[in-house]
Amino acid sequence: MGWVGKTLDRFIGEIAPMIGSKRMLARRAMGLAMNYDAAARGRRTEGWKAPATDADAAAFGSRERLRQLSRDMVRNRPYAARAREVVVSNVVGTGIVPSVVHGDAAKQAKIWAVLREHLLTPALDARGELDLYAQQEVVIGTVFTDGEVLARRRIRRGKYARDLPLGFQIELLECDYLDTTITSWGANEVIEGVEYSPIGDIEAYHLFREHPGAARMRGAPLISERVSWRDILHIRRLDRPGQLRGVPWLAPVMLTMGDLSDYQEAEILKQKMAALLAGVVTYDKDDAGAEDVKKLRGLSKLEPGAVVAAPQGAQVSWTTPPRVEGYPEFVRENLGAVSMGIGITRESLTGDLSGVNFSSGRMGRMEMDRNVERWQRLVIGQFCAGVERWVREAWRLQQVLPAEEFALAHTAPRRPLIDPNDEIDAMVKAVEAGVNSRQNVQRTLGLDPEQIRRERAEDQNKDTEANLAPVAVQGLPSAREARAKANIQEKQA
Structure with a gap:
């Protein structure tokens, strides 16, 4: 701030202390704001809009x-x-x-x-x-x-x-x-x-x-x-x-x-x-004539493999497309x-x-x-x-x-799975470890736990009525364990 500004602040402070105090506070606030380059007003921030409006007024x-x-x-x-x-x-x-x-x-x-x-x-x-x-x-x-x-x-x-x-x-x-x-x-x-x-x-x-x-x-x-x-x-x-x-x-x-x-x-x-x-x-103006212009019609019907004669004295130049x-x-x-x-x-x-x-x-x-x-x-x-x-x-x-x-x-x-084998295996392990619930996993897959429970009960009742052996659900190996077991059996064979 130059001597003019200091003199003006001193003069205003003597005449109107309240106004002078507000000027000093505003100047200090401006000085703090200028510590952030984005808050500066200049060529680099020209055209930036920052209205002080609420969410709906914006x-x-x-x-x-x-x-x-x-x-x-x-x-x-x-x-x-x-x-x-x-x-x-x-x-x-x-x-x-x-x-x-x-x-x-x-x-x-x-x-x-x-x-x-x-x-x-x-x-x-x-x-x-x-x-x-x-x-x-x-x-x-x-x-x-x-x-x-x-x-x-x-x-x-x-x-x-x-x-x-x-x-x-x-x-x-x-x-x-x-x-x-x-x-x-x-x-x-x-x-x-x-x-x-x-x-x-x-x-x-x-x-x-x-x-x-x-x-x-x-x-x-x-x-x-x-x-x-x-x-x-x-x-x-x-x-x-x-x-x-x-x-x-x-x-x-x-x-x-x-x-x-x-x-x-x-x-x-x-x-x-x-x-x-x-x-x-293009051709020399001395060689140009009505008959020569008529001979140019062949150039307007160029086809692959065509041979067209240009008028005497004419020069053909091709454009360069962008x-x-x-x-x-x-x-x-x-x-x-x-x-x-x-x-x-x-x-x-x-x-x-x-x-x-x-x-x-x-x-x-x-x-x-x-x-x-x-x-x-x-x-x-x-x-x-x-x-x-x-x-x-x-x-x-x-x-x-x-x-x-x-x-x-x-x-x-349901969210489509990128790798169903590994992702479902990870979900099963999370449920077995107690870090997730079966219902939450089912909802993650876009399934209704209540509907699954009803359908499983219906399947069990129908299997019992048909004298079918129940499907063993508990104790099934995970997909990863099944693959590992298959690999071991293949190597032994």
Whole structure:
């Protein structure tokens, strides 16, 4: 700080001590911040944006634009569509399977018979098209593309129940249904269609009766209605404390994917130009004439092996098409950045397994599997748990069977094993050593322990009725021991 600044600080301190004190504190804070190069303001950090906004304010006003861009990328950019399919197939797969948890096996079977008819059939869908597994697929796909999705409970009574096992259906809604024009409801604040209580809890959602961008418009103005939070499931990924709204998962990589797509289009045009070979005929102006120009027609119909005579005095020079270099390396690095930004592996995004061995493939899968498990908890905790709450409420109100307290457990789809022999052997050893439970291992493989227990009991009863010897399960050697024993026997032979 120069003598001018010191003189100014001394002058302000004499006239206004409080202001002078604030200037000194601010100057010290700035000095501490300058110890970090990233906090400095200069040429290297020019253009960096660091607004002091909370999680929801960061996307306020631009959330709709982000959704539209993300949807367009999924429609028209192959790698965006592929990334969405990778996330959906790994998180949901064939479906996150619900199962009834109850102490009485007979009552458990009766409860599950009712729930199966409602949850695992299109009766669950308000449009009569999707069962629970298909809805899970739409939910995680929409969360990926739009950042969030709404599931609305539709109560069905009387003739609208249509012989439903339980008196409710689920309607999946895009967040375009949120009425962003409402700013308050009594003492509650409404932000982007979501109504918050004075303590910050979500109390209701203000939803349009039709999609604002629907092709089938009834001509009437859009009218929104207030829907209690009890009838809405708001599924989204929460990345920051206090975050209540979601953003598309492609948001961090949109620019990279757009630039990559533009680069690919330019390279395709360049390849087309490289495939063109043109000949330029030049001649002295004294030798040029109409008859000579007519003789050039043969050059325009060059074919392999053709011999064409050029006019007298003419010289033919061939163009040099551009060469395409560095294309694979550039695309590979950019696709690696895109896959990392989304949270999947480059191999799963591109389908390119060249240069991948067992160790590298397993390491990449392990990292991706952790992300998949987190996303599965998102679907189970926000969607499946909400559906369970609606099921229990409908069960108590309708008294389908004598009131029974039960819970639902959810099993994620099985994770494909890279080396089944060694991995299953390791699971068996973990159970035998007491560091894992058999039920947890079964759920890891995407299996329902209760179903396995029932089927094993059925197998045992049927074998007994057929006078078949029981299959020895306990004491079976592990796969590794069996292979070792086979090797020893082979050597001895």
